[in-house]
Amino acid sequence: GLGGLGGLGGLGGGRCEEGGVRYSEGPGASGDVYIEAVPAQVWDLVTDIGLPARLSPELQRAEWVDGATGPALGARFTGYNRHPGLGEWRTVSHVVALQDQRTFAWVVVDPDGRFGEPSADASHPLATWRFDIEPEGAGTRLRQSARIGPARSGVSLAIDRMPEREAEIVSMRLDELRTNIDATLRGIKTLAEANR
Template sequence: MRYRDQPTVEVTQRVTCDVPAAWKLVTDIELPARCSSELQRVEWLGDADGVAVGARFRGFNERAAMGSWQTECEIVEVDEGRRWVWNVIGRDGPVATWAFEVEPTGDGVLIRQWARMGPGPSGLTPAIAARPELEGRIVAKRLLEWQRNMQANLDCIRDQLENSAELH
């Protein structure tokens, strides 16, 4: 597995709810900070206050192996009620692309979160440059970390949606 091939990871969760309820949670940029072990806080930038193409937000992250860092993200695609996509911006363009998707089913929705590495250099680049023979392991480990946090996000969303539905 090579970074330059822009590897992608995806997690899907079936949830018993309607599309508007799922959409409301997947477009809450602060939700992952409540669920993820890495993302600590998120804030809108400029006059942005919701998911819209061109809106920007900043993420505050922390990991034992990497310390603390911030990311700036720009929303690049919105299909209302179905999908929104954002790029993590680096000096040389996007270092990653992330998305949430909501798909209606007969008994609820499928919620999907996915992320793709690259194409620009990221925090992994120095580690890969220092140990090129370990690139596959470095990339695979990071994708596994992303996958675990995405699963935590979708579990939080499912729990919030299904628990609130049981209360009504």
Template sequence: MPTSGAVASRGRGRGVDVRIGPGRGRRRRIPLSVMEWTGARYADAPTVELTIWIDSSAEHVWGVVTALEGLPALSDELQAIEWCDGATTPEVGARFVGHSEHTAIGTWSTTSTIVECAAPTALAWAVGDPDDPAAVWRFSLERVDGGTWLTYRAQLGPGRSGLTPAIEKMPDKEQQIVFGRLREFEAGISRTLSGIKERAEAICG
């Protein structure tokens, strides 16, 4: 079985099909080792995702993933999460406020809505307006031979976000701005997946 950390990332539409790890008789789309230049614009709602093998059951991984209040400890940017309207766990329609910090942007808060929650296979939330989100984040879990493939995916836009003013100020730099943010997402996703792997495998250890 795989023993490495995050398998790496890809921009939307990039990747290679290989046979690897548990279930290697099937073809899996494995991301490229380094996200390449995509040239995407904000309105394209570009995405980046990473996948990691976790030597733990999907139920254990799901328990870690759905403890959203634990995510800030695995992130350089996200500082805290507070549930809204009496919610305490993810379910479709539940909302939470995320407090974030970035050296180039400062501090800000956003309200997110759970838009998908199917135990133990998928959890997703939209940042801002669910119908026109600033971003969409999604965990997907796949059981394989007693372990779990965990994929964490981020979609940027298409709704207004903290990136929008920078693009409006420098429209000729839009593609570079978008790519830079995707690379930041990539780094954050990698750290989060590694932390989830450590937590989930500790439950079994």
């Protein structure tokens, strides 16, 4: 998370008969936090593509490309990532939903073929990310969501090695995403409330 994506409602994904979620079903994770700051302050933080690199362990840095200097529908940014099990890789993200002080969403593609065939096709992402902002009382409710697939990703590489453990692998990745989302939301809350 992340238009054409609706609200990514029902992010939990479907269940396979063994009781686990399959990668092909586009499972996801999400979290939300109440922030004692106005939506405009929260918006400035969520649309800062460099901020998650300071708050979450996987993204190392991000930068706008193709002359973009900030969020705009269709704008692209490059992310540089690191994961203990996968090493380092580059992604390109396409902004696919943007509504001022409400929604910022992007899809992630694998232009270098790190996980399969190289692809810059935003209609077939390896992940979709989304922030949604709602005014709540004197403050703001911030929700972040992520959905994995359908294009190949690091999860696909692990499933290739251990196909019988697909549900467990997907579940572990969703747990990682929840941890990263929680860290990002906590960080944004701290920064927004400190800057009131």
